[in-house]
Amino acid sequence: MILRTPTPDSGPAVGDDAPDPLEQTHVGWSRRAPLRWQLSLVTAVMVAVAVGVMTVVAYWTVSTSLTQHVDRELEDKASSLLQNSFDPAFVYNPAVEVATFKTYNPDIRVAYYPPGSVRPIGDSIPILNEVEVLQGTRDNSVRSSGDERIFAEQNKIGATVILAQDMRGTHQLISSLGLVLLLIGGIGVLIAIAAGMVVATTGLRPVSRLRHAVDHVARTDDLRPITVVGNDELAQLTRSFNGMLAALSASRRRQAELVADAGHELKTPLTSLRTNVELLMMVDRQGGASISQQDRRDLERDVIAQIEELSTLIGDLVDLAREDGPQQIVECIDLVECMETSLERVRRRRPDVTFTFNSTPWFLYGDPFALGRAALNLMDNAAKWSPEEGEVRIDMEQVRDGVMELRFSDSGPGIPVEDRQKVFERFYRSIAARSMPGSGLGLAIVAQVIARHAGTIVAEESDDGGAMMRVTLPGAPSVADERDN
Incomplete structure (x- = not known):
């Protein structure tokens, strides 16, 4: 046997996992055809299968019933004829009795075998299974031969009757019944297609309404909720879509607020920076106004401070946008190590403030990165409000199973009660805080980070009248316990 290796241009060889053209055609049609046509086709196929099965069953049932009815009639007539064979007149002249029987049953051929005789009286009927009846090994037999139904029976004295019933009328009746059933089945399939179209159109009307509503949202950018009709699966889908629209609207609103607030916050330092830069440029021009060296140094310090303020604000905006985006970095964190790293950075910034840290192992x-930034913001905020030679206290305490509490306390003026909920809002700055450097985003970023880690944060008053930020975070005292959780 010679095996031929298919060339690159010869297509896939037989037996390869090549795509089936019929399957590709079916998949392509199902993707292109409207859903109502697909539902109608499925309905028609199911009805056609059901009608086909019922037609076959009905045809077989009627055909079998008619054949059994003919067999019972033949058996009754054969028994009647054999019963008459005990009559002396029948024994004397059986040919007359057979002729009389045929007169009343013209569609039946009769062959009568007297006891011990091998020659029939009446019609010549070919025998097959009837041999066993003639030999006495069987009481009766029945079979079909062409358009005839042949029945044979023997009585106690050895007389045998073979009847051949003409079945052409019965077969014609059965054929007519099959044709009628086939016609009814075809009409049923057509009705099923029409009914499927009606059902599909009616059932898909809510889907069409939802599609038009979605198209309207895409075309007009209108995020108003879609009207919910009923309480079925499509109504639930509409509610889910309305939830998505609400989330999208809230996200867009937050973005607009962020842009508006960021523009407002950036406007003030930019205006001051532009004024100071223009003043310095005016001084540097030939023949321009002159100012003292002290005033010039003050202007330069203001410019640097405003640039730093802009840099801080932009950095906070970037951090805030990062927190709003998808988060993918997830790993086991040693919270004590994270806190110590942030503490080292803030100590370098405020060497005039004392920091005390009471740690407890927690994972x-x-x-x-986000938790470290949040911890640094809280420590920076506490240090900013603490006076010189003040103290910032950071405590870690496990309050219950699976929950760690962190407290960031300072010795500053504290936060008024009416402002304690608002300090976590974006760009919110209390009246006392407006004279201090900052963007008003630090605590908002902290709140988002804590919430993303399934924790909570609240603003309270410290023991010495300053501010205290109370943070709770889930976890466990050891890495093994945290992995088990």
Whole structure:
């Protein structure tokens, strides 16, 4: 046998996992055809299968019933004829009795075998299974031969009757019945297609309404909720879509607020920076106004401070946008190590403030960079409000199973009660805080990070009248316990 290797241009060889053209055609049609046509086709196919099965069953049932009815009639007539064979007149002249029987049953051929005789009286009927009846090994037999139904029976004295019933009328009746059933089945399939179209159109009307509503949202950018009709699966889908629209609207509103607030916050330092830069440029021009060296140094310091303020604000905006985006960094975090790293950075910034840190081992899964930034913001905020030679106290305490509490306390003026909920809002700055450097985004970023790690944060008053930020985070005292959780 010679095996031929298919060339690159010869297509896939037989037996390869090549795509079936019929399957590709079916898939392509199902993707292109409207859903109502697909539903109608499925309905028609199911009805056609059901009608086909019922037609076959009905045809077989009627055909079998008619054949059994003919067999019972033949058996009754054969028994009647054999019963008459005990009559002396029948024994004397059986040919007359057979002729009389045929007169009343013209569609039946009769062959009568007297006891011990091998020659029939009446019609000549070919025998097959009837041999066993003639030999006495069987009481009766029945079979079909062409258009005839042949029945044979023997009585106690050895007389045998073979009857051949003409079945052409019965077969014609059965054929007519099959044709009628086939016609009814075809009409049923057509009705099923029409009914499927009606059902599909009616059932898909809510889908069409939802599609038009979605198209309207895409075309007009109108995020108003879609009207919910009923309480079925499509109504639930509409509610889910309305939830998505609400989330999209809230996200867009937050983005607009962020842009508006960011523009407002950026406008003030930019205006001051432009004024100071223009003043310095005016001084540097030949023949321009002159100012003292002290005033010039003050202007330069203001410019640097405003640039730093802009840089801080932009950095906070970037952090805030990062927190609003998808988060993918998840690893087991040593919270004590994370806190110590942030503490080292803030100590370098405020060497005039004393920091005390009471740690407790704690591990949790999350974003180490985000948690470190949140801890640094809380420490920076506490140091900013603490006076010179003040103290910032950071305490870690496990309050219950799976929950760690962190407290950031300072010795500053504290936060008024009416402002304690608002300090976590974006760009919110209390009246007392407006004279201090900052963007009003630090605590908002902290709140988002804590919430993303399934924690909570509240603003309270510290023991010495300053501010205290109370943070709770889930986790476990050891890495093994956290992995088990």
